[in-house]
Amino acid sequence: MFTPELRPQPDDVAARKPGGRWSWMQAVIIILGLLAVAGLAVGVLQAADAAKGTAKSESPVLPAKTNLFPVVIKRPPGPPQVKTSLTNFQGQPVLVSCSSCHTTTKPNLENRSAADLDQFHQGLKYQHGNLTCLSCHNSGNYDTLRLADTQTVEFADNMTLCSQCHGPQRRDYERGLHGGMNGHWDLTRGGRTRNTCINCHDPHTPKFPQVLPVLPPRDRISIPAAHAATTGSTAH
């Protein structure tokens, strides 16, 4: 009923020689079948190729790593300056460089921390292993620092100094795993700023201090006491 063209009609020209029409139909069906098989085979082969391709190349093609935005490290601009007790005419403290005093003061190699001093740097908290002032400060030029092998190093390059002892942290920093960052994970779309050691760690007391946390959320899951009270009242 739904395929009337297959039913021989008396006025159909082809029906006068049904053998010829049926053999023609069979030929068409066989050709279509062959095409379908061939198509299937090609499809399977392509799928296999694709599977091989994905297995081989672990990651897809990424945009070329050219024209990357810069990673800026927040280095200190130069040697630090110390506040004096004086103020200028605008009421701002007068700053002096370290060498202002230290060029005329003879360094005392026996001073181990600020507690040993009787004039300046009073109240400076110091807790950094067994290091002394002159482990890092350069007695030859107080506007610079010194490495363990007595080489001079600028304040801006403080990471070189810290890395002498803190190698694993430096290694992780180079890999982007230590010290945090701001900006873009995708350097093809924007830049990034990174810290140096002293942006997070006070070089004299490098251990991260205790802080008060941000207030906790006020939801039911995070309040164990309230949870215990409700389960207790229902007497399981």
Add this chain to the structure above:
Amino acid sequence: MNHATPETETSTGVSRRTALKGFGAMLGAAAFAKAIAPLTEWTRDLSVDQFLQKHYKELSHIDLQIILRRLEKETKENYGADVSIQDYKPQPGVKFGYALNLSVCIGCRKCAEACHLENNHDRPSHQSYIRVFEMSKGSLDMEKGNAHYDHPVPQKDKFYMPVQCHQCDHPPCVSVCPVEATWKEADGIVVVDYNWCIGCRYCEAACPYHARRFNWSKPQIPANEINPNQSYLSNRVRPQGVMEKCTFCLHRTRNGKLPACLEACPTGARVFGNLLDPDSEIRQVLAHKRVFVLKEELGLKPNFFYFFDV
């Protein structure tokens, strides 16, 4: 059927044709009643456009643009804030991964606060997508952690473990959703169509990381505190009665930026990046640190990793 045959009368006097007509009319009426049944769920605060809105995946570009403009208008009406709501698509060749260094996390909850502000969370409940657990040293069981501590941190005998959505490769929250309102995108982010969600909270129950949140009430946010940089699938202000979850800040990360929680971390405990890029920071973590995932035995394949400094 031979049309020439005269109609056969039944014993009751009702012709077969009439009976069939009646049956057909009844079927039609039933189908119509079923078709208009959703109207019974129409509440007053639901606009016609909102009520007729299709699933996110079925929206054409133009449909979506109309909806985004409508949502911006609604935010202006309800909250008095001028916002921009966009739809950011996954980037090809990118799958996001996150890692957290438990050796340096001090439990300050700065990440949770950044999430709270970035993602336009309800202010009174002080909600965020991150829960920081205070854990006793010697155990990694987050169910025994305390997320409600309120004392100076870090405490000596404790460590701190922030937990948020792990963007699992086999997300149980997605498979339990009865209306497919939540799904995993090509870059690995599990998202929610807030306008399709029916608020059944199955996904909240299914998530072993307690990463999903429910909007019990209409979020309250002062106009000047609303983050105007919003996207449809992430931080736009959610309606009442729907689920929400961490999207790795997709409105930021799909534009190449770092997530808000990472930028807020004062200790640099968080590492984020593209898992498919061998040079990315996250791949450096996987290559050089001894990482672990939470509740690995569940086989959910999370894309959030923890590690300790060695």
